[in-house]
Amino acid sequence: LDQQTRAVFVELILYNPHANLFSVVTVAVEFTTTGAAYTGAEVVTLRLVQHGAIVLLLLRGTLALFLLYFLLREGKSLLSRPVEYLSGFWSWVEVWIITIGFSTLGVYFKAQSIIDEVAEKRQSGSTPFEQYKSAAGWFQVYTYLLGFLICCTTLKFIHLLRFNSHVRALSVTMRKSAKPVLQFLFVAGIFMMAYTQAGNLVFGVKLQGYQNIQTSLQSLCMMMLGSFDFDELSGAKQVLGPLMFFSYQAMMQFILLSMFMAIIMDVYAEEQQDRAAENLRFLRILKETSVEIAGKMKHVSKNRTRESKQEEGNVIEPDNASRFDGVVSDFGKMW
Template identity: 65%
Template sequence: MLTAYQERSPLAFYMTQNVKEHVFGSADELPDIKDIPSFWEWVTDSLIPATHSQDWYNGKAYPSDMVLPDLLTHQLGTAQLRQVRLIPGQLCETPEKMQDFAPRCTVAFANLKADTENYMQGWIPYNTTANSNDTIPTPPPLIGQDTPWNFTFVSLSDSFPFFGIHGTYLGGGYTTALGTTLTSSAALSAYLEQHNWLDERTRAVFVELILYNPHANLFSVVSIVVEFTQLGAAFTSGEVVSLRLIQHDAILLLALRALLAAFLIFFVVKEAKSLLARPLEYLSEFWSWVEVSVIVIGFGSLGVYFNAQGIIDEAAEQRRSGNTVFEIYKSAVNWFQIYTYLLAFLICCATLKLIRLLRFNSHVYALSMTIKKSFDPVMKFFFVAGIILMAFTQMGNLLFGIKLQDYKNILTSLTSLCTMMLGSFDFDALVDGHYILGPAMFFTYQAVMQFILLSMFMTIIMDVYAEESQDPNTDDLQMVAFVKDSTFGTVDKAKHTLSEVRKQKPKKTVKTEAPDPKNLNKFAVFLHELDDPNRL
């Protein structure tokens, strides 16, 4: 936990809100983009002025043009525009009865139908012979003539897919960068709009920025995605992720991670011995799987962290060399987000282990035994409840799928019914969907789920809990006896080990020497003299 929270900044939330207000225009709302013309209007009137501040607070010119209006947040590289398109050609056919009305049609985006070819200016294929009388306008000097029209491939390890509202988009696309000044960025935007860089085959356009605030030592990755569907409508989504990629206390964090690695190695050895000693019993215990989860997630988080730090070091070297670092920092942020997710699961599993330490408390013991003994009847109950829930889910989707957003597909319908069971619902929307079927479905669903199924679930749990509370197994609650048995077990194991070591010690061999014949003769004469009666 110290490692996790040491890397987080309490200012990350406020930086996210600040960036949203400057780039999005509002901390709570996304840009209002409805079609291609409104997209270019937003780029020209909002995005470019927001990312290129011209004046100080006193009105004097600011020496760097790639800074937000707060004069504290800087761009790492220029803003990137990237689009994904459909391949040219007829991708679908209009129904025969409607071909005389609309002979052409288009389809939704799919990665198998994504265009990856290179084109000349204006999406003209290279194998097309241009008319000698046509003149090709000169693009702005900040880009190559064919750069926005060439497809850029990106490795899957460096760029993760984006899950949008109407499709899943990989990292590649037709990419271009805005300028380093307000004038050059405006010129590029006008050039792309004039030559129809976005057209009817465009399915999504990404606007991506990487910002850095040196005063808070925070990075922000801004992603705005506009999806153009075959309906003619545009759907906008976006996010801002603020992270601290470079740490001040790097030595302390490295020491903490080394300590974490040592603990993980200790747990690996300990759990491996338990698994080999009693494999079937070990695999059937819940806490064994918690230990395995801690080990796997722990090693995974360490690997992802060091991979992200290696990418950050590479970005620093590339920036010193004057190379473009936008894609490198973007890859580092993606990996660091995965590291954050793994760390969250790791802390969750490690915190759950506290329940095992409290098992000597009678109430905690009763609760754990209740969960264990009620598992089988609860699973049977969930099976029946799941069937009933899916019945209402399909009913809601079929009744209100074309009218209400909360029931537009099976997943959203299921989510709406689950939140309705928790008390969060919009009854007026159901009435607007259908003034008879809406209230009828609502009251029927609430009666079945709240008064019948929920009561049955509580009855199953309370019966088992009451049984465990009245007759607890006192042998499992004796902490002193547990410590005593554990101590005696450890001492007996140590004694057994010492005895085994002693048994394995080689015995000392006594050397026997042959008697000297001269000494034997002297001893015989001495005995004869003692036996002679005339000696006295």
């Protein structure tokens, strides 16, 4: 280290035998020409020694078979009706699931090959840090792809539950509230960026959590979730710190959050009224259809009674026909 040094990197490997986890750690310090020092750290934790690898391999093979089946099914649908298929949102969800699924399997086998190579060299005691870094990088890519795949499959699972009344009400509410929610998010984004820049200008010199726009935005999001240090803010700026804290919490918690809930609840109440109107309409149609069918049955019963009277020459007692007339009349009064 001398006056010409501009950056220092510390790279190390940590191993926890109890949890069987490796951590690839990179710590960096950058020095500017003005003498300031900026620090950064990256920690990636992964499992290099796999237990039950055969079971995991069988599960991933099963996933590959399912993906092949869905690929053939969606390919037939695409060839039979290409325009209709490409214009559907859920068709693209299926395409994303298949594409990301195969990509996830490919990245997994690539990462696993590097991990196996690292494990072999680790036993001989000659594993360079670059191979650990490469394994950690591929493992991160695999984790991101797997998370995106789970998100898409969860979305498809919710679509399969669309016949459930609660899920249907949720989907209809979100669809109807999309436009006002987007408008609300635009306004909320303006307020959020204003407070982000204010936090960076006010606390950026003294507090590490507000040293740039990205960290300031993260700190404000954590503050909105309830994770904050009021003493740190008031210690940095005795007047502007508490003032910004209370104004931000009042704006986000009491005003913007209440507006968001009001938008959702208003659309949900409107959806419930529409469902009630649909139920009344269905009951009215059911009543009209039932009365019409009962009238036809009454007419047929009278005709058969008249024919029986003419054939036998006797007076029919008011038993079945009269009773049926009474039932039809009572049924009409009930509605």
